[in-house]
Amino acid sequence: QVQFVESGGxxxxxxxxxxxSCTASGSIFSIYVMGWYRQAPGKQRELVAGITxxxxxxxxxxxxxxxxxxxxxxxxxxxxxxNSLKPEDTAVYYCNTRPILFRLGQGTQVTVSS
Numbered sequence: 001q002v003q004f005v006e007s008g009g010x011x012x013x014x015x016x017x018x019x020x021s022c023t024a025s026g027s028i029f030s031i032y033v034m035g036w037y038r039q040a041p042g043k044q045r046e047l048v049a050g051i052t053x054x055x056x057x058x059x060x061x062x063x064x065x066x067x068x069x070x071x072x073x074x075x076x077x078x079x080x081x082x083n084s085l086k087p088e089d090t091a092v093y094y095c096n097t098r099p100i101l102f103r104l105g106q107g108t109q110v111t112v113s114s
Contacts, residue, residue, distance in 0.1 A: 002026045002102045004095050009108030020080040022095030030073035035098035036080045038091035050098045085112045
C-alpha cells in the first residue's frame, strides 16, 4: 500500500502562485505514472495533470500554460507549480497514481480569492 501526503496549499489572490508537493511512502514510487487531481465543492474530481515515470507530461486544457507538474523519483515526491491562479482553481488538490490505484490522502486546500 502506498500513502500520499500533500502540502503547499493556501489562500492566494488571483494571479498568484503556489507550489504543491506530494510525498509518497514506499520505494516503488518511480514506476508509477502520477497525477494531480482536484475536487471543488459540488463538482466531480478531475485530473489536472499527469507525469510518466520518465517525465512526459500532460494537462487538462484549463490549466495548460499555467501549471507545471514535475517529479523527483529519488525523493518519492511529485510537485505542481501553479501560476496565474484563478478563482475557478479553488479546490482540494490530491495526488495519486494515474489511474488512481491507492486510497486518496487528505489533500491540500487551494483557495484563490481577493
